Amino acid sequence: MCATMVAAICVGWGADRARAEEPPVPDAIVPLALVLLTDVSYSVDANEYVLIKEGYRMAFADADVIATIEAAGGVAVTYVEFSDRNAVETVLDWRVLRGKADAVAFGLSIAAAPRTSAGNTALEAGLREATRKLTESPFPEARMVIDVASDLAWDGGRAAASRDEAVDAGVTINGLPIIEQTRVASIDGRLAFPDYQPPDGIVGFFAREVIGGNGAFLVEARDFHDFGDALRRKLLRELMIAKN
Structure with a gap:
């Protein structure tokens, strides 16, 4: 990646952000409304964050993803970052x-946006905000999906309650767990070492306590370098479900 792109991605999150947001067409009809909910807690270091942002840019520039968007009749998307309970922020509405043109521009906007936070990990707060955005969106006829990308492997059962609330509201939660074997994460101020992970690891945690709803699934990323390809495969599957 060029130095200019890396610099743009790594701008401090305390700076003012120019997001170039475009309001949706109020009466737009799309088959899928998708919240891209991304973990930016401090278990994700600066280099890993760059890989995540580049993964979004690559996925939305992918020819197969673009072709599937066109075949599906379009998609409504919003990009949201979360870390702790007070740090859930919509970066691109x-x-x-x-x-x-739309897809490439969206991916570039994600890649260029500065990081919003780097605190503890509160997935349940992120899920609640993503659910609110979907249930209050201007796309009432669309299939409602939250796409969770995170390296969190355990949260003491808190995510499951938010997941159940989302499912009750008609939302589907799909997962993109990022496998990180040696990371030390922080959950509500407490360190979560690998020994605290469930026996079935991050994939098992996502399967039991994160994903849910009609047609829910997960696609694992082997590591942060694999994030873009895993996201591409996940988007294709979500768009195909919405198309059918």
Whole structure:
């Protein structure tokens, strides 16, 4: 990646952000409304954050993803970052993507946006905000999906309650667990070492306590370098479900 792109991605999150948000068309009809909910807690270091942002740029520039967006009739997307309970922020509000220009521009906007926080990990707060955005969105006829990307492998059971509330509201939660064997994470101020992970690891945690709803699934990223390809495969599957 060029130095200019890395610099743009790594801008401090305390700086003012120019997000170039475009309001959605109020009466836009799309088959899928998708919240891209991304963990930016301090278990994700600066280099890993760059890989995540580049993964989004690559996925939304992928020819197969673009073709599937077009075939599905479009998709409404919003990008949200979370770390602790007071750090859940919409970086890019609802956009309607219809084809190549829209998709590429959206991916570039994600890649260029500065990081919003780097605190503890409160997945349940992120899920509640993503659910609110979907249930209050201007796309009432669309399939409602939250796409969770995180390296969190355990949270003491808190995510499951938020997951159940989302499912009760008609939302589907899909997971993109990022496997990180040696990371030390922080959950509500407490360190979560690998020994605290469930026996079935992050994938098992996502399967039991994070994903849920009609047609829910997960696609694991082997590590942060694999994030972009895992995201591409996940988007294709979500778009195909919405298309059908």
